[in-house]
Every structure is written in C-alpha cells, then in structure tokens.
Amino acid sequence: MTFLQKLRNKNPLVHNITNTVVTNFTANGLLALGASPFMTDGIEEVADVASIADAVLFNMGTLNESIVNSILIAGKSSNERNLPIVFDPVGAGATSYRTVIAQLITQEIKLTVLRGNVAEVAHVIGESWSIKGVDAGTGEGNVIQLAQKAAQMLDCIVVITGADDVITDGQTTYIVSNGHPIMTKVTGCGCLLGSVIAAFLSVSEQQIIESVTEAVAFYSIAAEIAAEKTVAQGPGSFQIEFLNQLALVTPDVVQQRSNIQKIH
Ligand SMILES: Nc1ncnc2c1ncn2[C@@H]1O[C@H](COP(=O)(O)OP(=O)(O)O)[C@@H](O)[C@H]1O
Numbered sequence: 001m002t003f004l005q006k007l008r009n010k011n012p013l014v015h016n017i018t019n020t021v022v023t024n025f026t027a028n029g030l031l032a033l034g035a036s037p038f039m040t041d042g043i044e045e046v047a048d049v050a051s052i053a054d055a056v057l058f059n060m061g062t063l064n065e066s067i068v069n070s071i072l073i074a075g076k077s078s079n080e081r082n083l084p085i086v087f088d089p090v091g092a093g094a095t096s097y098r099t100v101i102a103q104l105i106t107q108e109i110k111l112t113v114l115r116g117n118v119a120e121v122a123h124v125i126g127e128s129w130s131i132k133g134v135d136a137g138t139g140e141g142n143v144i145q146l147a148q149k150a151a152q153m154l155d156c157i158v159v160i161t162g163a164d165d166v167i168t169d170g171q172t173t174y175i176v177s178n179g180h181p182i183m184t185k186v187t188g189c190g191c192l193l194g195s196v197i198a199a200f201l202s203v204s205e206q207q208i209i210e211s212v213t214e215a216v217a218f219y220s221i222a223a224e225i226a227a228e229k230t231v232a233q234g235p236g237s238f239q240i241e242f243l244n245q246l247a248l249v250t251p252d253v254v255q256q257r258s259n260i261q262k263i264h
C-alpha cells in the first residue's frame with residue numbers, strides 16, 4: 001500500500017499553527033487530500049492539541065510574539081509525544097526578526113522536516129541568498145549541497161522547493177521534477193505543501209524520507225494535472241482545480257507520472 005492510500009484510510013488529524021494568509025487554503029487542501037485539519041494557535045490550548053493530533057505543521061508566515069510562544073509551547077508538547085513536526089520558516093532572511101525566530105525554533109524544537117524555498121533554508125543555517133519578502137530571489141549556490149548541509153546541521157529531513165524539489169536527510173537525496181510554474185502565482189502553494197507533508201508523515205512508519213518524497217511527488221503531480229486542465233485560464237481557475245486534483249489523484253497516477261531521481 002502506498003503512503004497516499006494509508007493516509008486516506010487513516011484520515012489523520014493535522015494540527016496547523018500557520019499564517020493568516022493561507023489558513024483557509026491549507027484547511028481545504030488537507031480536506032481534499034483526505035486528512036483532517038485543525039487550525040488553532042491559541043496559547044491556552046496548543047499544548048493539549050498535541051494529545052489528539054497525528055502530525056503538526058508550524059509556519060511563521062505572519063509572525064508575532066504570540067505565534068512564537070504558541071509554536072514553542074506546541075512544539076515542546078508535540079516532541080514529548082513524538083509527533084512528526086514540519087516547520088516552514090516563511091520569510092526567514094527577509095527581516096532580522098524572522099531569521100532570529102526561525103533559528104530559535106530550530107534550536108528549541110526537534111523537527112522531522114524543515115520545508116522552505118532556497119532562500120529561507122539558507123538563512124535558517126546562516127548562509128546568504130537573496131530574498132524578496134516570502135519569495136526566493138536568484139542565487140548562485142548549489143541547492144543540493146545547501147539542503148544536505150542544512151539536514152546535517154539540523155538533524156532532520158530538509159525539503160527545498162522550486163522548479164525542482166530537493167528532499168534530503170543529509171545522506172540520501174531525492175530530486176522531484178514534477179510541478180508547474182503557475183504554482184508560484186497562487187499564494188500558499190508552499191505553505192500547503194508543508195501541511196501535506198505532515199499528513200504523509202503520520203503514516204510514514206519509520207520510512208520518513210520515502211513518505212516525504214511521495215508527498216512532494218503527489219502534490220506536484222496534482223498541480224501538474226490541474227495546470228493541464230485549466231490551461232489558458234489563469235491562477236484562479238488553477239487554484240480551484242488544484243484542490244480538486246488533491247482529492248482525485250490516485251496512487252496509480254502518482255506512480256505513472258512521478259519524475260524522481262535518487263542521488264547519494
Ligand atoms: N518553476 C516551478 N516549476 C514547477 N513547480 C514549481 C516551480 N516553482 C515552485 N514550484 C512548486 O511550487 C510549490 C511551492 O514552492 P516555492 O514557490 O518554492 O515555495 P514558497 O511558496 O514557500 O516560496 C512547490 O510544490 C514547488 O515544487
């Protein structure tokens with residue numbers, strides 16, 4: 001059975017502390033996929049949510065002191081319960097506050113996966129890369145080496161997204177070359193991926209990098225098909241069709257369309 005089948009059988013509860021831009025899109029994306037979203041950041045309850053969640057997503061897209069405290073409290077509680085945790089350091093490097101907080105979170109919480117664009121991941125580990133708000137700018141470095149270095153430093157899986165997605169534990173590395181450029185025209189396509197990865201991790205059964213790679217391939221293939229079905233329309237139609245495809249794409253379609261390269 002694929003991780004996608006296991007996920008849809010389980011209907012995992014994914015706790016999301018995410019940003020105000022993408023909360024609705026993320027909840028709808030998780031529902032379409034076959035997971036159960038729980039979007040809450042209240043400092044009064046986030047520690048308790050860990051006792052009912054199957055996986056966790058922390059995203060610092062709209063950052064303030066209250067969100068930081070909620071992430072730290074939920075992270076501690078989730079670590080105590082050995083829940084899989086995905087962290088998305090949105091905009092790390094755009095301001096010094098974001099960089100400092102992203103680094104604090106990676107120090108205080110044991111992550112399963114760090115997911116970001118190349119600039120965000122670079123700034124989390126103290127490297128430089130041009131960044132424009134929440135988007136990566138053009139850079140010169142080797143993205144695969146950067147991902148491997150980050151995975152070794154943080155002792156977690158690192159996913160760097162872009163035209164090609166790099167997934168690595170610091171030793172084994174996969175490159176997923178599915179997806180479509182129109183994904184950059186819909187806000188939240190990176191953020192939702194973090195939550196989708198969290199849902200897949202809830203059924204990973206120790207095959208962590210394999211489940212993350214399948215999550216990334218599945219997600220990019222759903223986007224590819226949505227782009228084909230809405231060709232010559234625009235980002236609005238694509239966004240709706242992408243949600244449809246997150247529900248409709250089957251394990252067979254993932255197997256047929258996956259463009260995955262494994263490197264050591
Ligand atoms: N040029 C591209 N071609 C295909 N897929 C892309 C392209 N750029 C981004 N994506 C996809 O869009 C999603 C979000 O990635 P990205 O834009 O890097 O994240 P963020 O929104 O955090 O900056 C990922 O699934 C990634 O694979």
Ligand SMILES: Cc1ncsc1CCOP(=O)(O)O
Binds near residue numbers: 021191192
């Ligand atoms: C536009 C924006 N501003 C703060 S968070 C956010 C959402 C970013 O989402 P994504 O990086 O997934 O497109």
